[in-house]
Amino acid sequence: MVKSHELLVQDHWRVIDQSSSGLYNRALQSFGMDDTLCASVGKGLSPATARAWVHQNTIVLGIQDTKLPFLQEGVDFLRENGYDVIVRNSGGLAVVLDEGVLNLSLVFPEEVKRIDINRGYDAMWELVKEMFRDFDQVIEAREIVGSYCPGSYDLSIDGKKLAGISQRRIRGGVAVQIYLCVNGSGSERASLIKTFYDRSIKGAETKHIYPKIVPDVMSSLSELLSTQLTIADVMMRFLKVLQNKSDRLTMESLSTEEVLLFPDYLERVIERNDKVLEH
Template sequence: MEGLLRQPEWRIIDQSAVGIHFQALQSFGTDDTLCASVGAGEAPATARTWVHHNTVVLGIQDTRLPFLQEGLQYLAEQGYQPIVRNSGGLAVVLDEGVLNISLIFPEAAKGIDINRGYDAMWQLVQQMFSDFPQSIEAREIIGSYCPGSYDLSIGGKKFAGISQRRLKRGVAVQIYLCVNGSGEKRAELVREFYQLAKKDEQTKFVYPEVVPEVMASLSDLLGVELTIADVMLRLLQQLKAHSDYLYAGQLNEFELSLFSGYYQRVVDRNEKMAEMLK
């Protein structure tokens, strides 16, 4: 774990305060671009932080729900923009109280075991909040949305989920951290989406039965009102401790040449869903 977080240099691309017009589709195109770049040795290990306003990110399986259009209509009526990401997992809620962190590593000759990537992110979050007495566990929280074996929780309540994306010898380990706001309200939104989009229909894929009470924000769980800026500072301190050189950057020329292609792939995937909302 130490070996993966420890990098000669870390580049940080901070998009946590870009604003309401920064679309989640751009984020997924950016992470694919970074995977290709870091994997090709055209950029160092990179941490990207991002915040999106009132967005529900759906997984591929969510697009196969039998009454998807009704679920999408509900999200739109609640003021949320639904999009489909280019990787696995299920529906998650993003808003101004949720900080997303992507760690992009080059895949070494022996490769990066999938659990090693998850463990590195879990370790990073533990270190970021090591001044609090609460223990941060990694295990599946039944009743949460987008459940997985690396749900991060305190006292049985989930505040974060981790995913991975592998592309062209680059590995992106991504986490959403519910920093503040109501974890229960976010879960209620997803629960209603599934109730409308699935109803009582039998499906081959098992969708989660969301129980809002098992989800919370870090602010609630730690008993301190945290802001996105607070958590950003903690992240930067840890990345600095794990490298000889930490610097802020943006996409380089090589990455800018790749971005439009990867972004267009994400846009193409979402155009079909946009048609359903018309």
């Protein structure tokens, strides 16, 4: 049986680094970008691709969040505090992006054998563990109750969540995405989302279940490892692991085919986002 983390072993890893340039784009572009890469890698037009991205203050809502009874009041609160608000095209609930949060996407082709969901999650968990193996801390994968966007693959140290993982599948390609809270205050980010839900629910009964957020259960890598880490520090760790897992690692941008695909995928993401938020 193939081990989950063997997904990380590739003949060729292509890396697209948007950890700096992404600051000048809306996060919607990143979701359009990952859809483009899924299609390209899934068709065999490109090798397995890893992408790093960082955005300025943004709250990314899940589709379920758009069913909140007083959503507009919650969105108004976030915008008043300087946050862009978008709706992503994958599952989950609200998360925070800012200059201290590094997002990583691993895009694989499904080829002959289907990559089951847990196998993709395990590969990302293994990657993060290897990135920080020099620290004497255990990075666990389990749901952290009280965190925002809770899930069975919340990554945590000593019971405090530092990252969340999601997946997106398009046309034979799988994008496994993670947000890593590198620095800044995890509890302050959680407090922001807590207030968003408080303003959006106001004690009303809801069809869906939303997290009762306890800010103290969320933290950042810098806080948990007692080391001031930068996005650049973590990027170097990320690239080192991928280099050790491949015969060839290249830093690239979109291919000609992907440049042609991207506008259509971006337009779909924007249209879906605008339709949901207007509704």
